[in-house]
Amino acid sequence: MKLIRYQNSPVYNQLANYTNLRDEMDRLFDVAFPTLTLLQREGILGDWRGEFPVDLYQEKNSFVVRAELPGFRKEDIQVEVADGTLTITGHQKTEAQAKDKDAQATTRETRVSRSISLPENLKLEKIEAAYENGVLTVTLPKTEEAKPKQIAIQVK
Amino acid sequence: MNNLLTRTENGADVQTASRRTVTPKYEVKEIADAFVLTALVPGVDRSSLELTVDGSKLSVLGRRAFSAPAEWTPVHREIPQADYVLALELDHRFNHEAVKAELSHGVLTLTLPKAEAVKPRRIEIKG
Numbered sequence: 001m002k003l004i005r006y007q008n009s010p011v012y013n014q015l016a017n018y019t020n021l022r023d024e025m026d027r028l029f030d031v032a033f034p035t036l037t038l039l040q041r042e043g044i045l046g047d048w049r050g051e052f053p054v055d056l057y058q059e060k061n062s063f064v065v066r067a068e069l070p071g072f073r074k075e076d077i078q079v080e081v082a083d084g085t086l087t088i089t090g091h092q093k094t095e096a097q098a099k100d101k102d103a104q105a106t107t108r109e110t111r112v113s114r115s116i117s118l119p120e121n122l123k124l125e126k127i128e129a130a131y132e133n134g135v136l137t138v139t140l141p142k143t144e145e146a147k148p149k150q151i152a153i154q155v156k
Numbered sequence: 157m158n159n160l161l162t163r164t165e166n167g168a169d170v171q172t173a174s175r176r177t178v179t180p181k182y183e184v185k186e187i188a189d190a191f192v193l194t195a196l197v198p199g200v201d202r203s204s205l206e207l208t209v210d211g212s213k214l215s216v217l218g219r220r221a222f223s224a225p226a227e228w229t230p231v232h233r234e235i236p237q238a239d240y241v242l243a244l245e246l247d248h249r250f251n252h253e254a255v256k257a258e259l260s261h262g263v264l265t266l267t268l269p270k271a272e273a274v275k276p277r278r279i280e281i282k283g
Contacts, residue, residue, distance in 0.1 A: 053234035068198035070262030134198035134262015
């Protein structure tokens with residue numbers, strides 16, 4: 001049994017601790033009304049929003065975030081930490097290829113973003129991010145205090 | 157375009173030992189002399205991607221290379237623990253031998269050239 005810090009809102013489940021409510025609503029609508037979303041989108045790489053999945057892990061020495069963001073270039077991905085929240089943004093503009101049979105001279109813009117609220121006791125200046133095979137991995141090292149320690153207590 | 161590429165549910169003999177499989181998101185576009193299939197396979201690297209063309213059957217098997225080490229405790233999970241399987245039936249409009257593939261940042265691009273018979277031809281008028 002572990003004591004968990006009191007969370008103010010009983011409506012939120014565990015998930016809401018980590019993900020943005022608006023993103024969750026978007027996701028819910030995507031699942032409930034898939035055709036609506038399809039209409040908004042222009043192809044799979046088109047204008048999709050708040051849709052990429054995220055995994056969060058606690059590791060002994062760090063907190064790890066993995067996000068599947070296929071089709072971006074490294075320089076199109078932005079990782080920001082502000083006010084205890086990690087925000088991952090992918091922003092990409094692609095020129096439509098003129099070779100296409102039915103190509104119009106349009107640019108296609110993709111913007112995806114997700115915010116994750118971080119646990120305390122992380123060394124925010126030591127964050128590392130890597131992008132490989134369309135997966136972004138952000139490693140946030142814990143401060144010394146946050147690492148698990150074994151304390152021997154003498155029983156009198 | 158509907159019958160162009162038929163997805164065969166278990167047509168191709170793709171076997172993944174015990175892992176769950178999902179169909180990747182994909183789209184097909186037509187360009188002048190080919191059809192271009194784009195599939196999203198994040199987490200798959202070149203060595204864990206298998207592409208086979210067997211007669212008219214095209215199959216893509218992509219294994220997610222990453223699995224979390226045992227000492228990592230998952231706090232929240234959304235990324236499915238599944239491999240990608242896409243099995244398609246190519247019809248006569250494709251040149252089956254000349255399929256080209258490219259994998260970049262988790263996006264697989266397959267160029268499926270059109271068969272000579274369906275390319276537009278200009279017919280000279282004599283006389």
